[in-house]
Amino acid sequence: MLITNDVALITFVPFTILILKTSQKENLLIPVIAIQTIAANLGSMLTPVGNPQNLYLYNLGGFSLSAFIKIMLPYSLLSLSGLFIWTMAICHKNERISIEQESGAAQTENGGRKEAFRNAAYMFLFFLSILAVVKVIPYYIVLFFVVLITLAMDRRVLKTIDYSLLFTFCFFFIFTGNIGQLDLAKQCLQSAVSGRAVLMGTVVSQIISNVPAALLLSGFTSDYKSLLIGVNIGGLGTLIASMASLISYKLYVHDYNQNKGKYFAYFTVSNLCFLALLSMGAYILS
Secondary structure, eight states, X not given: OOSOHHHHHHHHHHHHHHHHHHTTOGGGHXXXXXXXXXXXXXXXXXXXXXXXXXXHHHHHTTOOHHHHHHHHHHHHHHHHHHHHHHHHHHTOSOOOOOOOOOOOOOOOHHHHHHHHHHHHHHXXXXXXXXXXXXXXXXXXXXXXXXXXXXXXXXXXXGGXXXXXXXXXXXXXXXXXXXXXXXXXXXXXXXXXXXXXXXHHHHXXXXXXXXXXXXXXXXXXXXXXXXXXXXXXXXXXXXTTSSHHHHHHHHHHHHHOGGGHHHXXXXXXXXXXXXXXXXXXXXXXXX
16 A cells, blocks of 8 residues: 555565475465465555556546545455455464574674665655655656665666566557557447446456556546546456566566466466455445
8 A cells, every 4th residue: 555566565475485485384375475466456456656557547537635545445445354354264273383593694883874874765765756646746856866866875776676577567558559549449448438447447457457457448438436446456367467466476486486387376266256356346336
């Protein structure tokens, strides 16, 4: 809800792999990472900064922050209930887990100050980004500070960015933009989306991911509220329905490539269960 679904998974999935590997519970990696991914995609729906499609539709639709949260709150509460039940089903055993950790070298005072300064700088940039989202500061001012401070303080982080994933986003955007320019596709999409923005947002997300789906379908409807609900629900289902899901998949198969088929099967089944739950909720609430 606060740091986007992508960043949440980049942060917590490697930590999960480390903890479960250290505690010799690698058999839990697939169910735990799968439910973490679902939780990130569902938790992110409540706020404009939770995921890219929310941020896009939040600005396009001219929603206030309170109006946006009011739209998505019922689905967030339903998601939380489903996540609680699913987690209890996975964690039904009462086991003692012990982790042996080697003590590392003590951090130098100078190194600690440098790390504290860097963390403070990133918190400052995060605060500026939130102000840009709620339209207190223009985004280009925030962009300037982000680039300037990162180059001056921690330029090595720019080398660690997954540029292939960014290019995948770009190609999706180009693809959806071109599709929208074709007359036949335009007529079909206008007819399909009219009065069915939730359904179309969910279905199209399964094929081209929910962020490009939001960009594509927003050009053929003014019902941004329904589209917002549809593309958020549509983040569940297939592996490519949300680009955040690909992050978890890549992180897992990097170390456990031999189990990628098992991960894919478990991930798909569990996602379809939550997709059915949220789709039923949308039908009842509509």
